Amino acid sequence: MGATQKSALERAIENPQPVAGIESRSPVDGLDRRSVGFIDVLSQSVSAVAPSAAATTMPLLVATVAGGATVWALGAAMLLALLVATTVNQFTRRIAATGSLYTFVAHGLGTTASFVTGTALLVGYGFVAMFALGGAGYYLAILASRLWPALTGSLLLPVLVILGMAAACLVLLARGIRVSTRATLLVECVSVVIILALVVALLVVQGPALDWSVLDMSGVRPADFAVGAALALTAFVGFESSATLGVEARRPYATIPRAVTWTVIGSGGLYLLAALSQLVGFASVGGSITASVSPVNDLAAAYGIDALGLLLDVSIAASFLACAIASITALVRVLFSMGREGLLPSAFGRSHRRHRTPFVAIVVTVPVLTTGLIGTILLTGSVWRAMEIFIVGAAGGYIAAYILACVATPVFLWRIGELTPWPLVRAGVAAGLLSAVLVVYLAVESSSARFAGVWVFLAVMLVGTVFAVVRRIRRPWLRDTVGVYDVPVSTDVLGAGLAEDRAAP
């Protein structure tokens, strides 16, 4: 470009042209817009996955069905999760919202599909929150009864612990997004460090002669491998939850996709390492992982590092607590979106003036979840049984929401004129595999001791969808409001202020 002839960019900067259609406030105004950085966004996704709790429990669950293919099944699940993550990221790179997949699907498949996704997502976040709160209570109760054996077996203790933690969650969540993400980050870091220390300790005690026969796939039926991979996928669900911070994240189109991808890679790496170390550990002490109830504790005892078991319980409880906070964080932001759109009462879309959090949604959600959890515990008579029901329902909810998001991706890209072959292929493969996983998972679980979870999941999905559809018939204007997202405001756009000035009298 010559000195006399200015480039279009120079002219645009020197003399910005008015840009119409940019408002001074976003429709999801009221939250702490553009306030948290990459670390907070990452900690939201990581905590919702709760990798350290899953790393101690998942290898056992997968090993009982997949046997020698455990590590491979975990690896396959990680690849599938990555496929889903990159597909979901087609949305997170283009839409910043608080409704996550619920909002995304609205822009691909329309209102009805969006309601189904919303219900599935609420089931996922809500059930995982109850599962995690229950889990934290369960492990803290175990810890307490180790120290004071008189407390063993009482239901009152975990219930009291759960009530205490629910109150703590309520305060943290209401105080502001930075407070809650920083708290979960701290808690999650502590528990991941403890798990990694245990894994390394096991491998070091093991010495250089690792028993690689645990990777032997021969004698594993393909069906068992598939079931193992389906179960293993449930260890990853929640990785997309940072998408609910679309309004609050700084540079959301960069940080959220990055957080989603790295959560899958990081937690997948941890699972593979944990599974390998546990299998190798059991192979060398001559036992079997499937005969153990709490494999890491048993391994630690077998290697004479019993005290680590105590540490482990603390770390799992911490990870569960972080998971509960992160899941409720995501849940209330989906409710906030629904409140703003008119699907739920508008009070859900109200934010706290000072803390800039979806206050009403938090105040309603936490007591409802706590009541549901304690009710289920009392009904089933055991914390563990209640947790099993919730985790099955949650996994179903997440996977159903992922399927719809994967189907919606190419439609959305086509609508905005940005469809290319690769995202289409990835979305298609992911949707197909996920559907297979969901069917396999529900089939396996419905014939297991956790069958109640499948029925609860299906029932809640049905009720939620019917409610949403009835709501839609009563309020036909919802089709225009659903899918609310953060739009650039006039301070973000060069020349948008000009249009405003001219419009003003």
Added chain:
Amino acid sequence: MSGEAGDLRARQPKAIHSALTVLEEVARCGAGVTARQVSDNLGLPRATAYRLLNLLVQDEYLVRMPDLRGFALGRKVAELAKLVAPSRPPEAVRLIVTDLRERIRGGVHLVRYDRDGLAVIDPDPDFPPTPAAAGSRPLHESAMGRLLLAEQRSPAVTEVQELGFARHFDAVSPGSGCLAVPIRDRDGTLVAALCLAAPRARIEQPGEHLVLLQQAALTLAPLLA
């Protein structure tokens, strides 16, 4: 975070060139241009164009319009331009300012105002303004900034109405001061200012310096407006 600059490698000059071309194209077409139009206009492969557009949106040089299809230039583009030294004023202007400097003891700077704030376009070579004085400070902490605030009817600045110029003391160092005489176009819009940086005593009693500055401001007005 390392990701900010860490992803950039010298081996990718072509990608950077393409990104700037995309930015240029959005500027040329105006707000609302779609990804497909950019790709067609530039003859870039679709996937490449979409990826570049999304990268520029990630870094906020572009924004996606509320309809999710169109793109517009982000405010960050103007910030980027601010970092680049502003263009030199015409020679006629520089001659007048140089002449003024020979008759005044102290730093004389010429400042231009536009939509995005102020820029020192002719700093005194003998008394260069500190980086802090040249616009990176809060506006009310320099005479040139206070002039702009007065123009925006800020209640924090009252002396411009009374005196006809802005002043501020002890900004760069104790005992120093600066004043800014406005240069206005025929409509009375503030377009530029002559700033004097000198010891506090001289700013408090500017005397004939003020007269010289005000005369020069009148001469400069038609050249800068």
